[in-house]
Amino acid sequence: MTSSAQPPGAHLPEHPDFLWDDPEPKSSYDVVVVGGGGHGLATAYYLAKVHDITNVAVLEKGWLAGGNMARNTTIIRSNYLWDESSGIYEHSLKLWEGLEEDLGYPILFDQRGVLNLAHSLQDVRDSVRRVNANRLNGIDAEWVDPDGVKEICPIVNTSPDVRYPVLGATYQPRAGIAKHDYVAWGYARAAHAMGVDLIQSCEVTGLETSQGRITAVETSRGRIAAGKVALCAAGHSSVLAKMVGLSLPLASHPLQALVSELLEPVHPTVVMSNAVHVYVSQAHKGELVMGAGIDSYNGYGQRGSFHIIEQQMSAALELFPVFARAHLLRTWAGIVDVSPDASPIVGLTPVGGLYLNCGWGTGGFKATPGVGDCFAHTIAHDKPHPFNEPFTLERFTTGALVDEHGAAAVAH
Amino acid sequence: MTLRTPTGGSIDRNTLLHFTFNGRPYTGHPGDTLASALLAHGVHEIGSSVKLGRPRGIVAAGSEDPTSLVQVEAPFSEPMLPATTVELYDGLVARGLAGQGRLSAEPDPARYDAKHEHCDVLVVGAGPAGLMAALTAARSGARVVLVDEQNQAGGALLGVDEYLDDRPSAEWVADVVAELRSTPGVLVLERTTAFGMYQDGFVLALQKRTDHLGFAAPASVARQRVWRIRTKQTVLATGAHERPVAFTDNDRPGIMLASSARTFLHRYGVLPGSRAVVFTTNDSAYCAAIDLAESGVDIALIADARPETPARLATECAARGIEVRAGHVVVGTQGDGRVSGVRIAPLAGTSPDVTVACDTVLVSGGWNPVVSLFSQARGKLRYDAELGAFVPGEELPTVRVAGSATGELDLGACARQGRDAGAQAAAAAGFTPGGQVPLPVSDSRCTARSGLVLWRVPGDDDASFVDLQRDSTVADVLRATGAGLRSLEHVKRYTTIGTAHDQGKTSGMIAAGIVAEELGVELAEQRPTTFRPPFTSVSFAALAGRDRGELHDPVRVTSIHPWHVAHGALFEDVGQWKRPWYYPQEGEDLHTAVLRECKATRESVGMMDGSTLGKIDVQGRDAGKFLDMLYTNMMGTLKVGRIRYGVMCGVDGMVIDDGTVIRIGEERYLVTTTTGNAAKILDWMEEWLQTEWPHLDVHCTSVTEHWATIPLVGPRSRDVLAAVAPSLDVSNEAFEFMTWRDTEVAGVPARVCRISFSGELAYEINVTAWHGIAVWEALMAAGEQYGITPYGTETMHVLRAEKGYPIIGQETDATVTPQDLGMSWAVSKKKPDFIGKRSFARAENNRSDRKQLVGLLPVDPAVLLPEGSQIVETDRLPEPPVRMLGHVTSSYPSAALGRTFALALLRSGHERIGETLYVPVEDSLVPVTVTESVLYDKEGARRDG
Amino acid sequence: MQLIPCPWCGPREEAEFHYGGQAHVAYPGDPSALTDEEWARYVFFRENPSGPFAERWSHNAGCRRWFNAVRDTRTHDLLAVYRVGEPMPEVTA
Ligand SMILES: Cc1cc2nc3c(=O)[nH]c(=O)nc-3n(C[C@H](O)[C@H](O)[C@H](O)COP(=O)(O)OP(=O)(O)OC[C@H]3O[C@@H](n4cnc5c(N)ncnc54)[C@H](O)[C@@H]3O)c2cc1C
């Protein structure tokens, strides 16, 4: 066979020969994690690894990590505005930096940097404010002018003659992307190896309580008794919480994303733009990965409306004229649980032994290791980890919101 | 070498087209695709594979082809197109790809657009079933749209030489299309691929309008168009794709699908090679073998995996001297690049291989109905064990499937299904069937039937390719199942099968089959991987359409805009508006220009274009009551003729907007909003009115663009106004602060408001937008003797900041209350309720350490703090995380103060007045003194001039 | 893109509409009488069911009227639309 040079990035690292098996659920576990997405798997992993709690089941109604974990655009960054957010996202980013070794799985974590573009004078003020806050919080952040943007990502159109010229950007060099499936599978494999049961096609249909304490979950595969139950159901969090009469300040929306065919490397970093509503990176194999804002309505259908994609394309071509003849190959949608202040809810609930992790909306992939670690701590100690302490449900009553809408650019 | 047949095919043999592939010149004909033209020259090898670098050829004849990826280089570079979908034109330059395309750095000169179309019946696919459906629906009077991705109608008929009703099928097709085209209300779109099927009959289709014209494409015609079709009923007549079988070394160029070879023969007059081995599991490949044999291809052998060959086919083959080996399969291939031979062996048993020399291998593993759109429409699929494929498994109220997309392979039956579907669709859309369309009668020798379902031939799994584009093999699938994976979605992700440009059209089913076999589960119980839009790839530019450049988002300009342009203003984007930012004179930068503008205004007179301010006319008996609910302060008590500043909060108690409210009459107010929030505030008002307080008699109308608004500002503003408004008594006594008058300015009816956003004596002059420029120029002329100075948003910002007035969105960020802004005076204590009031009582709102608006004076009066700087307590930075007290919201050099100053939101700010704090700026800490937010004219002495 | 039957204008493209979340959440008669918790419930908490959902839309780029709809959030199918003030119709999802 003739063999020509391989295009760069065409290879992905091999998966291990064995990932996990498919056990029957036991009748009882110390901890039942509901939802086998990234957060559920990471939580189970840290429960086993850090807290030595291994009699754990992760119950997933579909296929493992087939929800948002399989659908997100994998942007990882920690340059959020408020101290509370910086705390947990930076904790997460630090864990990302050692995760490949920790899991023994090639997760393709690539710190290629993230640019958040500013298109108006107010964008510039907000961006500089966030950069300054990040730095004082020990997070790497820079403000770069349009020439700097061009240097980092030469294909961005920084001409002043476009509809909304690029006035500069914030840049976080340590930010980047990873391969979502590999991350999920890495956690799953490692959790399985420590004795965690990963149970697929197992939908939780009811939560059983007795005297204000959780006792079991009802599932499509029967009742499973549980000492503690941890909800990691992302888009379905409201549905599950409702089973114990708990209502949450969440709305589940479709969020769409798309990829192009494989292209030679043109885009070395990640670019996000709030004002023109698009964010783009080029994945390891060469496909352009792109997303935009949520569909406006509540929806559990894992699909959105096409005009969102069309708008995002026009925004993308404003910023990246070279994309004109790239082709859209595939679109899809996830279900994201959006909270009023664009910050998560992680902590205890009024029901003893029931723990809540939700509200990550459009941006929880990057939090996977961080929240997995903190949530496991919360479950193990029945007390929030300092990093998730601010993210209570009560904050909506007291008014102590952590509002990340204003200055955090697109919330991915 | 030419492999072009002497006659036949729908190509124009009299015209020669020249093209270049991989740097070599070739010729072809109109009607060719790049693939058929290359095959005519014996070129099978197109590119190489992405991972292993193995040569890749042409597997199929249409858009399902997994391997023939090319980069078109001229007339304009475009990546990753299957050569089978590139229509040939003169001057085409292309090269084969190794799995990755390249984006051109040149701007794409082409235009793209979109069109909306509404119809009763949409038919997707113009094969026999689709044509029958469209014609039947059209005869009922329904508005019909028929789309097909090919450049001509006919579908599967294009690839055969059958007769329909005793004449070439092309004639039958031409007649049907002619009738459709001449029927009013019918739209036939070729080169148009329905790629997405969404809610409520919304179908997206991409039409390639000029690609086939190459260099001759007129620049004025949009190259591609997205049709946004809204249909009541849809008939999917999308056909079926032949699928291969995985066997050892099945990826060499020269190995192609049997029916595709037949299509190359009949549609393009091209032979795939000179000596072919056929490997099939079913009848349909025999048609290809026989047709090719009759056209001069030496059919070395037919290996039929089935234990027995149907007698009729055996006879036909015998008559042509074609050897058939039943129960045999291809177990391996040879070749250096292109295939040069195969090894044949019995499927069962252990007989040794036989090697057969050949330059072509034609494979058929059966048929996959094209169910992508049906599945996108949320139709459930069912596994058809006989066919070895997923077929539509339920009826949908508005989507019907007809023809081989249902799994039906017989032409007559397909046509009947099409006719029925067309009639039912028309009826469901409310039409009575018209003339009965007679079913065409075929002379076909090949009654295709399903055969043996065979996914793979045992052999070297590492060289048995499932997805030829992704270099994924049987071994990869087995590794995935061996790793514990059960779901097809997991296997797809583990192996990457089905994720390439073809989205697994030919590979997905095989992967599913192998997984089911390995796991010992029924395919009927497996869920196929989800079909996602688009069906075939769509260029980004086509989706962006016309919404680019200036049309990306409308540009809004005021009626005075041309004057600003003519006078050298630089502009700031505020929402969709272009606002003058400042008016630099020769040699001035932002700071010098703004200092000059500020100075002129505070010392004499300046003016600006304030037309972008949102203006909402609020009328009705309950207008006052309504505004009392929206604003934190009282509006109902405002006297006619007077003006009040007001703040609006959300229900969460955070400031959302501010502006002036003027009372025009007992039942009429004019409300102004910030420029960026005009539409939002109108929406806000209407939402409350319609959904909460429908009993209130209030009507709101946006009048933003009706008015040109010119603030005339500075101690000399009274003199200027007096000069152009002789009928107006401009004295303080007659025209008080916070009142308004209707009068004439520069001979034009005007409403003048005495309000000030700078602390200076000021008048806001409002005239109808028509007269904006004239009045502006009249003011300029009248002010000339005072050195009247036009200023922009930056100077406005400085003047208001010197007075401590906040800008919504700059001093606020959805976490700031009126109290935080020091505006408790604007929060009514008397009103029982207004929006946001209850939130002020929450615990968090009553903390003493909230961030509050203050002024900051750098200890060094020459130091300008960057906006967005953070504020810290100590003159030394501790290790991060550093406790931050707040941030600088606005910061300017001030002509009036003779120094720099800033506004900031500061934790416990109101208690910190007089404290020294620090602002980290790059590597230093700048000491600043905290002051009240009002820094200039604290007594308000300048307001009355 | 959904086709939304505005009760005033008839079916129109989704892009003409603005979404308003859960319907029938009345502004409290006397907010000052509510506890912080009750008030928070009004301000931030909305139903978020998987299934039929009574919600608000406004025909922003059309008649500019608000109306209510029952939509199945699993399929996104609109099951009913009705004008403000009208009771929620019975629907079968
Ligand atoms: C298109 C898109 C792009 C995104 N881009 C980014 C990005 O760039 N960066 C970023 O940081 N974040 C991004 N996100 C957000 C991120 O994906 C989510 O915040 C995060 O994945 C949520 O956590 P998870 O992985 O546990 O969720 P999921 O993977 O959704 O896991 C929840 C799981 O719970 C299961 N479940 C639900 N109900 C039940 C039940 N009753 N019983 C059993 N199981 C149940 C679900 O099936 C699902 O598998 C994006 C999201 C989407 C949709």
Ligand SMILES: [Zn+2]
């Ligand atoms: Zn309407």
